[in-house]
Amino acid sequence: MLGDIIIAEPNAYIAFAGKRVIEQTLKKTVPEGSQVAEYLFNKGLFDPIVPRNLLKGVP
Known part of the structure; x- marks a missing residue:
């Protein structure tokens, strides 16, 4: 089984256009x-919101 986990950083600006x-x-x-x-997390766009310092160790 395959799947994706979509992670965002806190306070990240996420948009296709301004x-x-x-x-x-x-x-x-x-x-x-x-x-x-x-805002987008509350709408279901991401799985977790994780600070960058915790993501640096993820391979």
């Missing part, structure tokens, strides 16, 4: 903080 580009393209307001790891 807030201004999205707002200009879609003509909609993007909520503040909606592209931050913690």
